[in-house]
Amino acid sequence: MVPSTSSNVAAEAGRRRTFAVISHPDAGKSTLTEALALHAEVISEAGAVHGKSGRRGVVSDWLEMERSRGISITSAALQFAYGDAVINLLDTPGHADFSEDTYRVLSAVDSAVMLLDAAKGLEPQTLKLFDVCRYRGIPVITFINKWDRPGREVLELCDELTERIGLQPMPLTWPVGVAGQFRGVLDLVDGSFVRYTRTAGGATAAPEERLDPGRAEEELGAEWVSASEESELITAAGGEFDAARFLDASATPVLFGAAVLNFGVRHLLDLLVELAPRPSARLDVDERPRALDAPFSAFVFKVQTGMDPAHRDQVAFARVCSGVFERGMVVTNASTARPFATKYAQQVFGQQRSTVETAYPGDVIGLVNASALRVGDTLHDGKPAVRFPGLPSFAPAHFAVARPADLSRAKQFRKGIEQLESEGVVQVLRSDRRGDGTPVVAAVGPMQFEVAAHRLDAEFKSPVKLDHLPYTTVRRLTDPAQRSVVDSGGRSEVLTRTDGTELALFVDDMTMRIMLRRNPDLALEPLVAEGSAGT
Incomplete structure (x- = not known):
């Protein structure tokens, strides 16, 4: 048993850095995740062959569908040591259809690394994620990726951060050479030049060489002078590094690199260890x-x-908020007031897992055989009870009736639907009109249906038929007594979510407005998720 003293807990929490990697799709999140693990020497070779048609699975992309598509469709947790620090890294899906998963992950981290594509800058999903981080006060480090490829002007990318999202860039490195002709970076902390050497396929950590400013100017000439002058312009315009502004989420440290080549990754990892916020009272x-x-x-x-796949177990990922977790302890699920035994607790590294005996604030633990746990549940030891705020369900925008393609697999179909709902892959809605045998599945984006259908077939051996419904407008019905009003409309109906929320669905906005004119007392409210940034 580990002594649960205040000093011990504080010291261990102080070693933790828990952060998410977030961005628009194809900005390189999974590649960066692996590059960070590579520089921490917890893997010996990066697993990505770049170009999706030949891509091997990266450690954080473990679902078969992720490997075949070359995209991340679910978040993944990786824990590893780097020096004296313990890194809890959460890789997230970038596609907007899976943004609900990303937003839930953001509730469990203390900071975030936002990737920008050097050629594209701030993209729609990136803007939404910045808004969520701002709403929750999450400090953000910006890593401008793919500087080895042709891209935009460096000053233009920095200006965009200020002009479009009001976040002051505070560069800590500056690229030497325009995008596509990456020579290395100017380290603005000590003024030296860091030159990287390519390795075969970027499979191993890129060797680094440091040159003093005089030698850098001698070897690089105009490119070094240009980088020095540009970085001075940003610094003079308020971009001098200020740790307090980073921690209060009003400014962002900026680094440049190329994750596919492992360029600039060590700078990022060192910065996270030095500056990223430690766990604090929640x-x-x-x-x-x-x-x-x-x-x-x-x-x-x-x-x-x-x-x-060999064991069909269910893993609940939990962020430790206080105290010491010890494997085998019996804790209370605050949602049900029932005990939960933690005999099977694991440390997670992508799909790889190992038994964890203890964990501290900031750690992410995997609780196996956790069919009794749902997203948003609080676990605690002792009394009095504690409960943390639940995680929001987003307003769905797509709806389909789900039926088993093979009626002999109806039992497996029901089990699969329940499982996908508990994971948050889809929301499950039911009504008296349709019955429990033909639930309606609802999603933020249509790709969630593809994931649900694929997993029902692959994991539960129950192919599914999805009959898409025409509804485009959804509201919360606050007065259950008015359910019949909506259900009698012909182009609308009420469906009940598992959490008891009654959703009024309409074919289009005009249908809803006509019904409201005819029934001015109809109690409808918008569905807006906390921190959803208007999604």
């Missing part, structure tokens, strides 16, 4: 801070099945 539902040295508590932000 507010419970009553907005009371839960001290780090209070008895153990954690909240579940993700549930996943299928990580180990």
Whole structure:
């Protein structure tokens, strides 16, 4: 048993850095995730062959569909040591259809690394994610990626951060050479030039050589002078580094690199260890801070099945908020007030797992055989009970009736639907009109239906038929007594979500407006998720 003293908990929490990697699709999140693990020497060779048609699976892309598509469709957790620090890294899907998964992950981290594509800059999903980070006060480090390829002007990219999202860039490195002709970076901390050497396929960490400014100018000439002058312009315009501004999320440190070549990655990893916020007291539902040295508590932000196809187990990912977790302890699920045994607790590294005996605030633990746990549940040890704020369900925009393609697999179909709902892959809606045998599945984006259908077939051996419904407008019905009004409309109906929320669905906005004119007392409210940045 590990002594649960205040000083021990504080010291261990101080070693933790828990952050998410977020961005628009194809900006290089999974590649960067692997590059960070490579520089921490927890993997010996990067697993990506770049060009999606020949891509091998990266450690954080473990679903078969991710490997075949070359995209991340679910978040993944990786924990590893780097020096004296313990890194809890959460790789997230960038596609907007899976943004609900990304937003849940953001509830479990203390900071975020935002990737920008050097050729594209701020893209729509990037803007939304910045808004979510700002809403939650999450400090953001910006890594401008793919500088080895042709891209935009460096000053233009920095100006975009200020002009479009009001975030002051504070560059800590500056690229030497225009995008596509990457010579290395000017380290603005000490003024030296860091030159990188390519390795075969970017499979191993890129060797680095440091040159003093005089030698750099001698060897690089105009490119060095240009980088020095440009960086001075940003610094003079308010971009001098200020740790306090980073921590209050009003400014962002900026680094440049090429994750595919492992250029600039060590700078990022060192910056995270040095500057990223440590775990701190988290507010419970009553907005009371839960001290780090209070008895153990954690909240579940993700549930996943299928990580180990041989065992069909279900893993609940929980962020430790206070105290010391010890494998085997029996904790209480605050949602049900029932005990939960933690005999099977694991440290997660992508799809790889190993038994974890202890964990501290900031750590992400995987609880196996966790069919009793759902996203948003709070786990705690002892009394009084504690509960952290639940995680929001987003307003769905796409709806389909789900039926088993093979009626002899109806039992497996029901089990699969329940599983996908508990993981948050889709929302499941039901009504008296349709019955429990033909639930309606709802999604933020249509690709979620592809994932659901693929997993029902691959994992539960139950092919599914999806009959898409024409609804485009959704509202929350606040008065259940008015359900019949909506159901009698012909082009609308009410469906009930598992959490009891009643959703009024309409074919289009005009249909809803006509119904409201005819029934001015109809109690409808918009569905807006906390921190959804208007999505």
